Amino acid sequence: MSGASGKQIKKVVLAYSGGLDTSVILKWLQETYACEVVTFTADLGQGEELEPARKKAELLGIKPENIFIDDLREEFVRDFVFPMFRANTLYEGTYLLGTSIARPLIAKRQIEIANMVDADAVAHGATGKGNDQVRFELGYYALRPDITVIAPWREWTLNSRTTLLDYAEKNQIPIAKDKRGEAPYSTDANLLHISYEGKALEDPWVEPDEDMYTRSVAPEKAPDTPTYIEVEFKNGDAVAIDGKALSPAALLTELNRLGGENGIGRLDLVENRYVGMKSRGVYETPGGSILLVAHRAMESITLDRGAGHLKDELMPRYAELIYCGYWWSPERLAIQALIDQTQSLVNGTVRLKLFKGNVTVVGRQSPNSLYRMDYVTFEQDSVYNQKDAEGFIKLNALRLRLGAMAKQKLG
Secondary structure, three states: OEOOOOOEOOEEEEEOOOOHHHHHHHHHHHHHHOOEEEEEEEEOOOOOOOHHHHHHHHHOOOOHHHEEEEEOHHHHHHHHHHHHHHOOOOEOOOEOOOOHHHHHHHHHHHHHHHHHHOOOEEEOOOOOOOOHHHHHHHHHHHHOOOOEEEOHHHOOOOOOHHHHHHHHHHOOOOOOHHHOOOOOOEEEEOOOOEEEEOHHHOOOOOOOOHHHOOOOOOHHHOOOOOEEEEEEEEOOEEEEEOOEEOOHHHHHHHHHHHHHHOOOOEEEEEEEOOOOOEEEEEEEOHHHHHHHHHHHHHHHHHOOHHHHHHHHHHHHHHHHHHHOOOOOOHHHHHHHHHHHHOOOOOOEEEEEEEEOOEEEEEEEEOOOOOOOHHHHOOOOOOOOOOOHHHHHHHHHHHHHHHHHHHHHHOO
């Protein structure tokens, strides 16, 4: 069978988790398109054992050489999470973009595999209501313009959990016992965050159950004594905790542990999806929440005022580009180049206090600090002539005075 573009599909690379949805998709692709299927499973630090995905793919007839399970944790943090945090990125003021930032890497690797195995199509399991279909497909087309994309949720008639389960049973696809009932929510996880959506969370007035959370203790149940840590930065990226150098993935893993133990990083959010609707999601981003505060503190003593304010002006636009799937766009790359140019002096150490859901900056130092004691002291100094402020103020007040005089003439 041919794809939506009318091309005959011979081989497709499927983004495959091994779960119910993508296992059904795998079988559906084989039946509907009569094509060879290659599975790709990414280890982004979601905390799940991935070998069962290999076994399930083999059970569904996929040749061993057509099963790709790739550990992308270091690349994910180094080349996607860290560049995003250099911009202090928040979507709609609060969301640290944990799901959004993983999609361009998955798309990139899928296209690389498609090129390796000479596939003419790629497929994903994102629904037709969400953002991920856009993020995946914009990435595919940016990296390989001629690729054919198969999005089963926009094509098939399996439009409910019941029909999916029936299809799975009919085709002898193993079903996890907890999938036979209605799941209370759906989740997405990687090394940066875990999200919870749907079902019990669809009413934005209802508070989430405490037993839903998996990466953090409740702030009120966190230790009664604070945890102090020091995070070291080089060129805007965190490189060490308490003097111990760590790889990007190892560093984020340690921040997740520290944040989770202290009840840090929970967020209950109603956000605006790119496709037009609002959705309610609950997120846990313990390590990222610490990293954001630490990076801003490091910039506070190393970044020039004009550069810092320009970054803050661009950040909402940058965040929206990532949220909406434009990681590979010319404008995101241009903004990234500007952001990265500002980070060469963002070096030094930040000391933080972690306590019952809060991250508090209690110290910062840098060999490149722009903070000068001899200028800011309230004691007598010899470097700042306070009389200079008079002319500065009068020049800046000139337009205000002229405006006021003009109004006085009007009576």
